[in-house]
Amino acid sequence: MGIELKMPALSPTMEQGTLAKWLKAEGDTIEPGDIIAEIETDKATMEFEAIDEGVLSKIMIAEGTEDVAVGTVIAMMSGEGDDADDASTPEPAPAATAEPASTPAPAPKPAAQKPAPAGPTHDPEIPEGTSFTSTAVREALRDGMAEEMRRDERVFVMGEEVAEYQGAYKVTQGLLDEFGPKRVIDTPITEYGFAGIGTGAAMGGLRPIVEFMTFNFAMQAIDHIINSAAKTNYMSGGQMRCPIVFRGPNGAASRVGAQHSQNYGPWYASVPGLIVIAPYDSSDAKGLMKAAIRSEDPVVFLENELVYGRSFDVPDIDDHVLPIGKARIMREGSDVTIVSYSIGVGLALEAAEELAGEGIDAEVIDLRTLRPLDKQAVLTSLAKTNRLVVAEEGWPTCSIASEIQALCMEEGFDDLDAPVLRVCNEDVPLPYAANLEELALIDASSIVEAAKKVCYAD
């Protein structure tokens, strides 16, 4: 039976090309793998290889012909005489047309609506009479990890200096003593490598906590966080999960210069497939760390070195787990909303106190999770106060602050009595000199100033 040989495409976008050269003549015997012809476009040349065996019976398009449309029959081949029973064998591909019929027309737009988010649950009620213990943030983080390690054998910690040195910032203090070197692993200084090993271990069924000494160094490993960890569940059609926590201090520390002072919140929060958490106080640090470790999804957990040593109350309850994706109202108010996260929350609270002295009642919202963002909490507060300021220790451009501004424009426009303002760091690499560093970073007074501005209070 005859087999049609059709003009192939070098790429899905190619529509036509030049039949540069025939390497076989009519009557030639052809075996699979033989190069029959050369096809050219303005970009490249491709060899047209035989898939079937037989005899080249007729050449339909002469060599040197330009603008041959993809799918045009360029030659006919006859099968081997002894293969008469091939007629019963399906030969769909050689006979297939390259016409749109075989390539389903692209749907103009997905017909399905994006599913509504599940809606974050509220923080669990803390039973009346619960006692609280003042705990430093670094200890709260450690306690969260230790509790989950006791609960689940698959959880382990790896990173630079996490074991014998007890953590560069002492966040993993005591873990080696309790869990041993199998579960508290000192790595060499090799971020890309150990982020990949941690990610692979998560794919293999473990629950790694990968500590970056700071997130500045995670830039060497960002490929694994994004390409390997965040995208795999989607690319595998839900088959391969990656339950891992990447954690460490993020944002500016003190006088460490530009390369060690950056907020990566907006970077990671822009990536679908990641959960991004950035808590402020000890209770949230512990409760969200436990939730992050239990999550089936990859989590980027952004801490802050300057906050590690601050102490806050943590409820003395057995299993203090907080919901991911839920913001928290840190201070209720009615005149203006200040949205912030991480170290910015402390400054926002300070600003709110100052504003109270001037008769302005500010509401402070701690986002806690940057992705997925608790939009409803922001919009609800905006509907109440009609004025909003975002305070973020980080650059202004393409920031969480700009995201909140976009949200208020798109979904809260009717509630706005003033433009949303952002209070961010200066748009420069962080300088070393003490005075310049201070000038570059956000502070409470600039938040106060912005809040007053949106209240038209000056």
Next chain:
Amino acid sequence: MAKQPQKSKAPAKSRAAKSKSAGDASANAAPSDDPDFILHSLQQEFEEQKRFNASPEQMLEFYEQMLLIRRFEEKAGQLYGLGLIGGFCHLYIGQEAVAIGLQSALDGDKDSVITGYRDHGHMLAYGIDPKVIMAELTGREAGISKGKGGSMHMFSTEHKFYGGHGIVGAQVALGGGLALAHKYNEDGGLCLAYFGDGAANQGQVYETFNMASLWNLPIVFVVEDNQYAMGTSTKRSSAETRFYRRGTSFRIPGMEVNGMDVLEVRAAAEVAFKHVREGKGPVLMECNTYRYRGHSMSDPAKYRTREEVQEQRDFHDPIEGLKKTLIEGGKTEEDLKAIDKGIRKVVAEAADFAENSPEPAPSELYTDVLVESY
């Protein structure tokens, strides 16, 4: 009918400048006198029994598996030409003996495999249904990743096949993690991590070598040296083209294997896997092989001569080589032709399935981004 080239003894790669085998340098030193014995001990062991003593049934199975990969890839190339497969599509034609030789030696219940984007052959080597692989290539709902991964991103956790990764070299560190999980769980498994001669120049490969050796992880690193890192030949891209030596600084023993001979690859796999299973840490195996096609479908491979490719096809083809052995063992041309015919039918059916399966439902756009709801 197929040619019957005389199979020469020459290895796939011209080794004029590197004729010494790994064991030669200190082959005469007794282990006790040689602190670096470990680094070449496996090559020595391998040299003693360089071809796997396969039963006739095993040989026939290897032949069928390699031929399935060959025919599948030819068909994939054809579907690409017809516009049914999009994007990047990297074919495994010429390299079949590597995946079959190695994966036939795995313990399927325990061991894991990870590779880069040239992954169709490694999946077929597991016996995964060609239909769901081809349907993934055409981006259909029935594809193994629901059509959302494509040629480069395919996985089968059921088979402990962990992809299918599109970033050159990333699979090496991820493989280190799979090996860490084997060790952590004490499940007796090992990880087989493939990468190419191109990936061999990525920094994270060496970060992983260091930790794998330091932590004694159960992993076999396999460099599939197909002579070209995309369009750049190994000698133009690598200061040291004897890739098996690149573990030396990390005290990882190396092995140099003719990747065009499935029985040699299998024999090497036996030696390497035994070493790893005995808890002696990682192995670095270099399989010299050759890809007949371009780096991807859009690469016309103008950086090499047609004669070079033809020489490989005529004298080193892994399938023709084994065919010769089978015929010497009593199989007839007709027997083998019947096998080919059966495989062509399977592949044609896979292509048909892949072409006629529906595309994913629009609602699939939003699924599998996260596992949980928040």
